[in-house]
Amino acid sequence: MNLNLFLANKIGSKADSTGRLSRTGTVISVVSVALSIAVIIVAVAVSNGFRSEIGNKARGFAGDVVLAEPGLEITSESGPVPADLSYRNKLEELPFVERVSPVAYKQGILKTDNEIGGLLLKGVDSTYNMEFYGEFLREGRLLNLGGKSISNEIILSGRVADMLHYKVGDRVVAYFVGEQVRVRSFTLVGIFDAQLEQLDKFLAIGDIRHISRLNGWGNGVSGFELFLEKEAGEKEMAAIEGVIFGNQKETDTPLVPTSLQDKYYVLYDWLHLLDLNVFIILALMIAVAGFNMVSGLLIMLFERISQIGLLKSMGMTNRAVAGIFLTKSAMVVLRGMLWGNAIAVLLCLVQKHFGVISLNPDNYFVSSVPIEFSLAWILAMNLIAFAAIMLIMLLPCHFISRIDPASTMRVK
Secondary structure, eight states: OOHHHHHHHHTTSTTOTTOHHHHHHHHHHHHHHHHHHHHHHHHHHHHHHHHHHHHHHHHHHHOSEEEEOTTSOTTOOSOOEESSOTTHHHHHTSTTEEEEEEEEEEEEEEEOSSOEEEEEEEEEOTTSOOHHHHHTEEEEOOOOOOSSSOOOEEEEEHHHHHHHTOOTTOEEEEEEESSSEEEEEEEEEEEEOOOOHHHHSSEEEEEHHHHHHHHTOTTEESEEEEEESSOOOHHHHHHHHHHHHHHOOTTSOOOEEEEHHHHTHHHHHHHHHHHHHHHHHHHHHHHHHHHHHHHHHHHHHHHTHHHHHHHHHTTOOHHHHHHHHHHHHHHHHHHHHHHHHHHHHHHHHHHHHHOOSBOOHHHHSSSBOOOOOOHHHHHHHHHHHHHHHHHHTHHHHTTGGGOOHHHHTTOO
């Protein structure tokens, strides 16, 4: 057996009559490490949960990349973009692009006998992937856009439906103000609630042909939404820009791509702030665990001054003696980390599957604390925490080099 491991096992064992105080310190150290690791894992899991949940919702509403006219929001009604872009096929051929979907927007007003509210009608065609809205469908069904005639069906945000007291099957009358007021009657077939007020507060989804006809655009649309296999980074944006600017013809309306992070920068700034808070928590918890371990190690060292002197008098070097106590410290840290991981994973699983801790979706965009974790990053967090704590443990080991065997051998 390794000498360091053998001696480290003896320290604080029941046979060690001199280590009563150090055994208490060890228990405190284990608890401290366990709580710190649990807090770190839960904090990172919550941060990842918010990033995943809110990112997926924003992606579902507007895709990963939006193509619109320069300097204009895609929701504006300044002018049509031809639905038959000359380079649309080349965009779809990019390996990371799942689909390119035309969309059109029209702003209007909804009015009932007693209430009035704003409306942002988003038009889509039969090729649009409605899985996102199906996931958050509260009542009713999705649109049926497969027919040759223009569909009068719409699905409506739960916020608008609740405010105006609409129910599935109701007749919805919308007023669109332009050079003249146009009135359209729709049938409400579904109500969705994605709990993202900034994006779905006034949103309704309908047939894109309605918007094109209301605006007099013919085959025109407001722009395109690109759905990618992963979040758009610099590499993906550069490839998309290369296709657009390399294949754009004079007959094409100039379009520029905007990533989801740039379009909804307020949401992503909030997520970055959350990440900063998690980093601060991580640093504080590692510091707390580390310095509690330092206290425990110092107690062990002070209780065993005579034993340290004996080992040094027998020819053991300062580094070798320090290795014994570092091995003991590593055993304590690993024990605490084992308990901390078990507690954290249990709490995360309970919250993930049962949503015990609820939130106000108006403030946090979700109804309960979201959780997202994987074995890979849990292992990474443990390795980082273990390395940081063990580095802190090097500080009290300098005490060993100051112990003089000649004087400590007389200590009783």
